[in-house]
Amino acid sequence: MRQSLRAFLALILLFIPVVLVLLWVSSAKERLAQQVSAAPSTAKAAVASAANADYCTPELQRVLRRVLQSCGLLGSGGGRGCKPLEARQVATMQGSDFNALFVPMADRAGIVQFDRGSAELDAADLALVDQVFADRRGASYFFVVSRASPDGPPGQNQELSRKRAESVLAHLRRSFNDPELDRQVGLLWLGEEYAQLEKSFCNWKRSGPNERCDPKELNRSAFVAWIDCRL
Amino acid sequence: MRPRTLLYVVFFAALFGFLFAAFSTYDFVAHLDRQVHGIHCSFLPGLQNEDASASSGCHVTLMSPYSSVFRRWLWGGIPVSLPAMGLFAFLAYWAINLLWTRRELDPNATGFLAAVATVPFLTSIVMAYLALVELDAVCKLCIGIYTTSTLAFVAALMVWRGARRPREPERTARGDVHREGATPSTYVLRPTPMDRGGVWTAAFLGGAFIALPLVAYAASAPDFSRYVGACGQLAKPENAEDALIPIGPQSGGHEAVEVLDPLCSACKAFEKRLQASGMATELKRKALLFPLDNECNWMVGSAVHPGACALSEAVLCAGAGAEAVLGWAFENQESILQTTKTDPKAAARLVLERFPELKACVGKPAVRARLNRALRWAVANELPVVTPQLFVGNKKVCDEDTDLGMDFVLSRLLRQGGAGPQR
Numbered sequence: 001m002r003q004s005l006r007a008f009l010a011l012i013l014l015f016i017p018v019v020l021v022l023l024w025v026s027s028a029k030e031r032l033a034q035q036v037s038a039a040p041s042t043a044k045a046a047v048a049s050a051a052n053a054d055y056c057t058p059e060l061q062r063v064l065r066r067v068l069q070s071c072g073l074l075g076s077g078g079g080r081g082c083k084p085l086e087a088r089q090v091a092t093m094q095g096s097d098f099n100a101l102f103v104p105m106a107d108r109a110g111i112v113q114f115d116r117g118s119a120e121l122d123a124a125d126l127a128l129v130d131q132v133f134a135d136r137r138g139a140s141y142f143f144v145v146s147r148a149s150p151d152g153p154p155g156q157n158q159e160l161s162r163k164r165a166e167s168v169l170a171h172l173r174r175s176f177n178d179p180e181l182d183r184q185v186g187l188l189w190l191g192e193e194y195a196q197l198e199k200s201f202c203n204w205k206r207s208g209p210n211e212r213c214d215p216k217e218l219n220r221s222a223f224v225a226w227i228d229c230r231l
Numbered sequence: 232m233r234p235r236t237l238l239y240v241v242f243f244a245a246l247f248g249f250l251f252a253a254f255s256t257y258d259f260v261a262h263l264d265r266q267v268h269g270i271h272c273s274f275l276p277g278l279q280n281e282d283a284s285a286s287s288g289c290h291v292t293l294m295s296p297y298s299s300v301f302r303r304w305l306w307g308g309i310p311v312s313l314p315a316m317g318l319f320a321f322l323a324y325w326a327i328n329l330l331w332t333r334r335e336l337d338p339n340a341t342g343f344l345a346a347v348a349t350v351p352f353l354t355s356i357v358m359a360y361l362a363l364v365e366l367d368a369v370c371k372l373c374i375g376i377y378t379t380s381t382l383a384f385v386a387a388l389m390v391w392r393g394a395r396r397p398r399e400p401e402r403t404a405r406g407d408v409h410r411e412g413a414t415p416s417t418y419v420l421r422p423t424p425m426d427r428g429g430v431w432t433a434a435f436l437g438g439a440f441i442a443l444p445l446v447a448y449a450a451s452a453p454d455f456s457r458y459v460g461a462c463g464q465l466a467k468p469e470n471a472e473d474a475l476i477p478i479g480p481q482s483g484g485h486e487a488v489e490v491l492d493p494l495c496s497a498c499k500a501f502e503k504r505l506q507a508s509g510m511a512t513e514l515k516r517k518a519l520l521f522p523l524d525n526e527c528n529w530m531v532g533s534a535v536h537p538g539a540c541a542l543s544e545a546v547l548c549a550g551a552g553a554e555a556v557l558g559w560a561f562e563n564q565e566s567i568l569q570t571t572k573t574d575p576k577a578a579a580r581l582v583l584e585r586f587p588e589l590k591a592c593v594g595k596p597a598v599r600a601r602l603n604r605a606l607r608w609a610v611a612n613e614l615p616v617v618t619p620q621l622f623v624g625n626k627k628v629c630d631e632d633t634d635l636g637m638d639f640v641l642s643r644l645l646r647q648g649g650a651g652p653q654r
Contacts, residue, residue: 134596
């Protein structure tokens, strides 16, 4: 009797771990099967994507698209090298409205100020371009919107603003060995004809002397900013 | 202490050891559903809520390479707590058996008890060393097992020593009954010592106690082969250029990309598991730095790991010394995170104090742009915003397989020959 009791106890103790482990595995299998048969989980991790900020209005997207197309960055354009755009083609809006599109980017942008009649970048200009360009975050496109003051003939100012934009691009090429640069940087030169910067832009990050900021000096410039828009 | 009392001590120690091992096994087996679970981490398992923090010592040890064996053969491997369950069950049985048969003075039977109790005791010493020294983790369930193992071992040893001690009346006694004391009231039954056959039978029974649960587990565990390489792949692995940095030996034949954050504890644990698996040498790994810190990473709403951007820049700046910086960041994760929570510049300051040669690079536009390119590579490849991730060839190791199932999945991916395109 005692011997059979011992044998019975041995069997019980032997099978307790076996039964437990089988129950646990079976329960895990059941949960696994439920999970597989269930609808795709909504709690999946977010997928990495470019930024698309609130300021990315349809108007801004339209401007962006036109500039990028003119530079061959979108569609089947002619690759690097922005074709001159008539200011009116850029946006069917007032210059002040055009400038207002960029106001939300105040903390992301910089105004590179050139000397009169010059397209050369000095040390302060280079530092500002580098600083703004390095702070890319999730932005897809870098805008260089160059201008000229109303001094001098419009045609010459158009050419000067083009050189200013290209000067910024050339520096980016030299400083940042980014193979995708040609697909990111959109140039827009406005000359003196359209969307001149108003005095309110004096408060923005600038490379010129802080104490001096009159509209003429402000417009001998290239406005640089990453645009957090997905197209 | 009297031998019978000591046998009760062995019995109860084994019983509690069984309970601790059972809870530990339960926690392990629960993960076979590939979900995240809270685990028991208490000296009173079952009476306190499960710990869902994923940072407790119990979690660290459970997910460590030492929590199971045969991981390449079976998804997750066989938890070491499972044979412990069988062993404790047998120890409890043998103790109660000796009590019933009054063999507490049988040197062979008690010697066998001591021998059996030695196994969990020695295993506990090894596991405690691994937990404290290798993992730097204190696991309450494990401490329960170490304590009960030690108690059972000491008590079993004392019973055995007592049984081996010669007693005056024994020398003259005949048959199965020996006189133990001076008066008839203290007569004790001393059975004939268990013969060799009996010991072998007991050993066979003990083996069955250990083997049967293992066989049942291995035979019933789900087949995870279908998940190998079924979790997507890199969409645009080309154009990696300076977005990725080589880590580990580059002599392996299988291209791999590891997505990591220097301040992510799961990445640190993953790295340890990968090294422990021995398969790191078969890979030609490159790391994609993906700091979960909104200072540079726009894909996270807040700084999950404040300071991770600065450390990622330091890793990129270090060039050939990237692994040293990464290793330092892994080792000092907690202190860096704590300091940076109150002082946002602390991570940069700390890494530059340790690696002053990086001063000219960290925080500068060039390296910030490079880190940004790494993040954009993640965008181009539509990677989930999680760390760690591993791609072998171009195939993704499922997130659910980066801990317990890593060896199983990785060994199969390597067998499939995931060389992938050269980056």
